[in-house]
Amino acid sequence: MKNVDQFNGMKVLVLGLAKSGFAASKLLHSAGAHVTVNDASPDEGNEEAAALRLEGIQVICGGHPSGILDEGFDLVVKNPGIPYSNLVVAEALKKKIPVWTExxxxxxxxxxxxxxxxxxxxxxxxxxxxxxxxxxxxxxxxxxxxxxxxxxxxxxxxxxxxxxxxxxxxxxxxxxxxxxxxxxxxxxxxxxxxxxxxxxxxxxxxxxxxxxxxxxxxxxxxxxxxxxxxxxxxxxxxxxxxxxxxxxxxxxxxxxxxxxxxxxxxxxxxxxxxxxxxxxxxxxxxxxxxxxxxxxxxxxxxxxxSSFTGVRHRMQFVKELKGRKFYNDSKATNTLATKSALAAFNVPTILLAGGLDRGQSFEELRPYMANSKAVVVLGETAEKFATFAESCGIQKIIRADNVTDAVQKAYPLTESGDIILLSPACASWDQYPSFEARGDQFIEAVMQL
Structure with missing residues (x-):
């Protein structure tokens, strides 16, 4: 580690905790900066806030107090997910205080x-x-x-x-x-x-x-x-x-x-x-x-x-079962990603798709649906995706309650040489806390077969 002296004596506001804010706070504190952490989440149950206080770092939880920048900070380090429309961030930029990510x-x-x-x-x-x-x-x-x-x-x-x-x-x-x-x-x-x-x-x-x-x-x-x-x-x-x-x-x-x-x-x-x-x-x-x-x-x-078969949840090869290959592309939370997934295979494919309804159109997928011999739809967009698949000329369209149900209903539709592809073209939050959780359920369902 080099150049840590540049932070010695600086007054730094770390905006937002999570992993990046927690690590940045500890680093700056150890480098001699006077660190204040401001996190919007409640104090109760905030283990990261408690751990930082044990190290002597001031932590303010439960919202962003007005006038917090009046203490004369030299630098703001913000969580990447906090938008620049945030009042503290906007005020810092107005005051010409540098705003960094970690x-x-x-x-x-x-x-x-x-x-x-x-x-x-x-x-x-x-x-x-x-x-x-x-x-x-x-x-x-x-x-x-x-x-x-x-x-x-x-x-x-x-x-x-x-x-x-x-x-x-x-x-x-x-x-x-x-x-x-x-x-x-x-x-x-x-x-x-x-x-x-x-x-x-x-x-x-x-x-x-x-x-x-x-x-x-x-x-x-x-x-x-x-x-x-x-x-x-x-x-x-x-x-x-x-x-x-x-x-x-x-x-x-x-x-x-x-x-x-x-x-x-x-x-x-x-x-x-x-x-x-x-x-x-x-x-x-x-x-x-x-x-x-x-x-x-x-x-x-x-x-x-010659050995890498994909990152987990990103066109991840899961298993071959009796000539059928299963791919987990749960990270495909938009049509662009699903388009790429469908284009990757030139063999009959059973597509598992649907999820959170953000009002998007699936029309971008139309040229890539030719190899889809069947579609299993789920989530908030199930009926919307079913209507789209029908308009593409797909005869077999199955409704499923969740990913596990989708795998169980997809497998009987297949023959040796087919692909079963989870590539939802939608976010997961209507049914799952994350695309990872959705992909994990797919993997578990495949293994249960």
Whole structure:
């Protein structure tokens, strides 16, 4: 850990607890800052607040008191999920108090180089693929960020011998000033989180912060098949490393139907890849480029490509039973993700779909429904999805009470060679506390078969 003296004596307000606020509070307190934590949740039962008080940190729970910024704070570190419309955040910006997220702390204290990954889709798969490549390649990686491990806590323990592989959301990247990864990856750009950012342009600008502080010593890996990302790449001072699925390119990493190419030379045959789907091939290209630039040998990269079958709940291969393959894509909480999942298979598929009704249309899926021999619908959008499936010409449409019921009703519809795919195209909150809980029930139901 380096540069911690910069926080000594500072007055810092940590806004929001959860994992990131808890870790940031402890780090800043240990670095000599005068930390006040403000969390909107009640004091009763707040174990994180109690633990911080034991360390001598002031914690205010139960809401955001008016005038809390009158104490003269030098810095606000906010939970990424707290919007900038929050009254305390808005007031801090008005007073010109810096507002960070904890990945800015990570960048300032880490002795280890950082590889940061962002994108509308594919962040977690790319992060996990790269972590495994670096691990097998002997690079001592540490995984962090939006994937579930608070990055500033990881950075506290990291040394120069490590590499931090950090998944970064647009929420996190908005709260940065000097954040500078040695390698940045931007997988793709589609409209998302517009309720938070307010516009497509603001969302894209937040994502672009991943490379805004890079220098010619750094690398920026980006999706060259998206014109919008090519335009953002032009603004970066880093060495550009494009990836593309449109055939062999002389620069960067690319793929055709048979090969992956590195700077125009055949690198690895696609036949070794286990992970299905063109969207996952994009993730593979991005992770492979970063692994090569980090000094991984080809053997380590091939080892991962030939064994990695997916991140849990993200096009995760679960099991093959009597010739039927089951895939858990519970993370597909929108039509874009389900579209990619359906496009990954060119065999008869039984699709399990439906969930929280946000008023969205499923029309975007229509060109990808051709291989769906049956659809099992569930959740709030069950009837809406059933109507859509019927309009696509699908004859077998089954209603299910929940994911377990859906698996039990789907299996009798199948033959050897079929795919049973949970890819809901909807959030889970109508029936489950999270997409993870929904996916776990799917896995359990498959195992019960």
């Amino acid at each position: 990945i800015e702390l990570t960048s300032r204290i880490s002795e280890a180089p950082i590889i940061a990954i962002t994108g509308s889709n594919g962040k977690t798969t790319t992060t996990t693929l790269l972590y495994h490549m670096l691990n097998i390649g002997g690079k001592h990686p540490l995984i962090a960020g939006n994937i579930g491990t608070v990055s500033c806590a990881v950075a506290e323990e990291a040394t120069r011998d490590n590499i931090i592989v950090l998944e970064a959301s647009s929420f996190q990247l908005m709260g940065t000033e000097t954040f500078r990864p040695s390698i940045a990856i931007w997988t793709n750009l589609y409209d998302a989180h517009l309720d938070y950012h307010g516009s497509s342009e603001a969302y894209a600008l937040a994502k672009s912060a991943i490379s805004s502080n890079q220098t010619p010593e750094d690398y920026f890996i980006y999706n060259d098949d998206q014109p919008e990302l090519r335009n953002y790449a032009l603004r970066s001072d880093a060495k550009k490393v494009p990836f593309s699925l449109t055939g062999m390119k002389t620069h960067g990493i690319s793929a055709d139907d048979e090969q992956i190419y590195w700077n125009g030379e055949p690198y690895v045959n696609r036949s070794v890849i286990k992970l299905p789907g063109l969207h996952n091939l994009e993730n593979i290209l991005a992770a492979t480029a970063a692994a090569i630039l980090s000094g991984c040998d080809k053997t380590a990269i091939e080892n991962v490509l």
